[in-house]
Amino acid sequence: MNFFPEKLRYKLDSRKEQQNFRILSKTDKDLFDFYSNDYLAFSNSESIFIEATRLCEKFQLKQNGATGSRLISGNHKLFDLTENFLAEFHQAESALVFNSGYDANLGFFSSVPQKGDFIFYDELIHASIRDGISLSNAKAYKFKHNNIEDLQAKISRQKPSENASIYIVTEAIFSMDGDQAPLLELANFSEKNNHFLIVDEAHSTGIFGENGSGLVNQFQLQEKVFARIHTFGKAMGCHGAVILGSQKLKSYLVNFARSFIYTTGLPPHTIATIYSAFQQLKIGEAEIGKLKANIQYFKKQLKIAKIDSYFIESESPIQCAIVSGNESVKKIATSFQQSGFLVKPILSPTVSKGSERLRFCLHSFNSEEEINSLINLLSESLKSI
Known part of the structure; x- marks a missing residue:
């Protein structure tokens, strides 16, 4: 097939003209790394790799893949071990592992906020959250970056029904600026007004808080945050993500988060790597x-x-x-x-x-x-x- 849609060709040509055309390039490993998210060098840790392999052998899980979604055949023994550990480590009631941070945000925001609800998100929020919000039936509004006054003003203009929920969304550390959200103020405001605060801790995991448990833990806000998303592809040096929250939230996501339900589960060695990486973090x-x-x-x-x-x-x-x-x-x-x-x-x-x-x-x-x-x-x- 030699032809290509004209509209798509035009978009590609426009990217080239604007000097922002993306290509996949190979990395020269001999260069000094000032670009990767491997903040703690866990991705190259031989001890984590060996421990993950030992764990798979201990549980007699030697297959290369999960063989199906977790609701069918992919829910192997290491999931319970890892999710229970992650909940305890982050001082949460429950934990549910997703295949990636993107999947976690897509699954959460497309399923949790309902029609008639409102989502207010920081204008610099990650693309995966924006994409999840775009699939939601709730109304969504952005507020100025780290600006509590603008958030309050945006909320005050709305007239929610009696049973409507308001969700406030931020990142703990913003991925493009590296700055920190005003979590204390956001948590207190949310608690005072019965709003639901969601914090994406992708770039604070492994760095801030006791043993790298995150900024929510550092500020002791666990009881004031409705949901936390921790991803493993940054400081943890592996793959996947977890949503932390109540047991009811976990049950809801298992039943309604499509990016969790309709995908093959992570293979045993990946889950073992997550568990082993967090064990390393405890002594890291x-x-x-x-x-x-x-x-x-x-x-x-x-x-x-x-x-x-x-x-x-x-x-x-x-x-x-x-x-x-x-x-x-x-x-x-x-x-x-x-x-x-x-x-x-x-x-x-x-x-x-x-x-x-x-x-x-x-x-x-x-x-x-x-x-x-x-x-x-x-x-x-x-x-x-």
């Missing part, structure tokens, strides 16, 4: 401590180099320098890669036009020498734009 204070030290060192060196004004304020591993324009940000990223540093540009429309950026992801394994070289190169590159 050194990795977390080194990561946090690197974050502070990076920020200190930015000030010394007098380029900190380009950066969004962040205490997370995500550090972003705003460099307006797709062409400019791609040019600098290319120079980094040519000098041995893996740094990816974030282009519009992934972020709004004019806020294109270089997104630096810091890790426990980055050395001070690597950070110094990175910042020196960045300082020189910024002079050329």
